[in-house]
Amino acid sequence: MHRHSDIVIVGGGIIGLLSARELHQAGLSVTVIDKGLIGQESSWAGGGILLPLYPWRQDEAISTLVLHSLGLYPSLSHQLTADSGINPQWNPCGLLITRNPDIDDALNWCNRYRIAYEFAENRLSGLHTEAINPLFLPGIAQIRNPRLIRSLKQDLSNKGVNLVENCQLAAVHCMKHRLQSIDTSQGRFHFHHLIISAGAWTSGLLAEFFSDNIAQQPQIVPVKGQMLLFAAEPDTLSTIVLDGGNYLIPRLDGHILAGSTVEGNTFDKSPTAAAREQISEFALSLFPALNNYPLIKQWAGIRPGSPSGIPYIDRHPDIDNLFINAGHFRNGLAMAPASAQLMADLILNRPPCVNPEPYSLIRVRQSN
Numbered sequence: 519m520h521r522h523s524d525i526v527i528v529g530g531g532i533i534g535l536l537s538a539r540e541l542h543q544a545g546l547s548v549t550v551i552d553k554g555l556i557g558q559e560s561s562w563a564g565g566g567i568l569l570p571l572y573p574w575r576q577d578e579a580i581s582t583l584v585l586h587s588l589g590l591y592p593s594l595s596h597q598l599t600a601d602s603g604i605n606p607q608w609n610p611c612g613l614l615i616t617r618n619p620d621i622d623d624a625l626n627w628c629n630r631y632r633i634a635y636e637f638a639e640n641r642l643s644g645l646h647t648e649a650i651n652p653l654f655l656p657g658i659a660q661i662r663n664p665r666l667i668r669s670l671k672q673d674l675s676n677k678g679v680n681l682v683e684n685c686q687l688a689a690v691h692c693m694k695h696r697l698q699s700i701d702t703s704q705g706r707f708h709f710h711h712l713i714i715s716a717g718a719w720t721s722g723l724l725a726e727f728f729s730d731n732i733a734q735q736p737q738i739v740p741v742k743g744q745m746l747l748f749a750a751e752p753d754t755l756s757t758i759v760l761d762g763g764n765y766l767i768p769r770l771d772g773h774i775l776a777g778s779t780v781e782g783n784t785f786d787k788s789p790t791a792a793a794r795e796q797i798s799e800f801a802l803s804l805f806p807a808l809n810n811y812p813l814i815k816q817w818a819g820i821r822p823g824s825p826s827g828i829p830y831i832d833r834h835p836d837i838d839n840l841f842i843n844a845g846h847f848r849n850g851l852a853m854a855p856a857s858a859q860l861m862a863d864l865i866l867n868r869p870p871c872v873n874p875e876p877y878s879l880i881r882v883r884q885s886n
Contacts, residue, residue, distance in 0.1 A: 563819020
């Protein structure tokens with residue numbers, strides 16, 4: 519195990535892994551450490567829809583990262599499949615949104631960002647819903663996030679990136695506004711730059727280990743989400759369906775995900791009977807064909823909630839070589855490729871792929 523790297527990344531979710539890949543491709547040596555197993559928190563637990571729910575209701579800063587990522591995902595998926603031997607199953611199956619009371623905002627957003635759409639009254643067969651201006655976005659894709667994590671992990675390992683699992687941060691060593699090294703449960707690591715991409719745990723780590731050296735912290739809080747999985751057959755459902763605040767996601771093997779809850783300020787990942795009943799009732803009511811298939815799994819994950827869902831992607835103003843890439847809330851997968859590219863741009867002093875200002879840590883100071 520290498521103890522000296524150009525970059526150490528704390529947090530092995532999709533944001534940390536893609537940041538590692540981007541920086542390794544730029545010729546830097548990278549180590550990723552995670553308190554548990556690589557990619558087993560929010561990145562594994564999510565649904566994999568590569569678009570925010572009702573993106574026209576989100577801040578423009580979210581759309582900026584998402585749209586840039588949409589252009590990167592096809593080639594990323596192809597390259598990961600070739601390099602790792604594991605297909606992350608990027609699938610442009612389209613997204614059907616059954617209820618759009620704010621249809622003018624929806625169409626304006628689609629036109630502004632050149633997102634293809636169709637009026638979708640003829641796509642509601644088999645669905646029991648009170649449709650309002652239904653829209654179909656044929657170019658929207660999903661990705662099977664557990665396979666994406668496996669593919670990335672294998673790819674990075676093949677390329678010589680150090681992936682250190684079950685590694686707890688124990689202490690940081692800082693001198694004159696510059697980090698020198700970190701101590702962990704698996705020894706000391708030296709580096710030129712440290713990135714914190716620990717999802718919902720980011721603020722807690724900064725408070726515990728950096729409070730003597732930084733004046734402000736990003737505002738990131740845990741938001742629990744629960745999902746269900748039905749063992750349906752292939753082609754039972756052909757597209758993602760968003761109905762109100764919930765959705766169905768068909769995988770290539772026919773299995774259908776149903777989600778999800780939004781439960782604030784808890785790190786408790788225990789599935790609950792109440793969530794199972796709530797999501798199951800939604801899924802079976804919306805798509806009665808699911809009554810023919812068994813419910814085989816329920817799980818929960820912890821999202822990194824942030825103000826307006828806008829992530830922090832920035833060099834920390836108080837420590838020269840500390841960077842943050844966290845706080846993506848429900849859209850980490852949808853924003854990940856662009857977030858990783860922007861992180862690398864900032865570290866390498868390259869022209870940024872998107873305007874970095876909306877993701878600055880300075881807004882923490884302004885809001886306090």
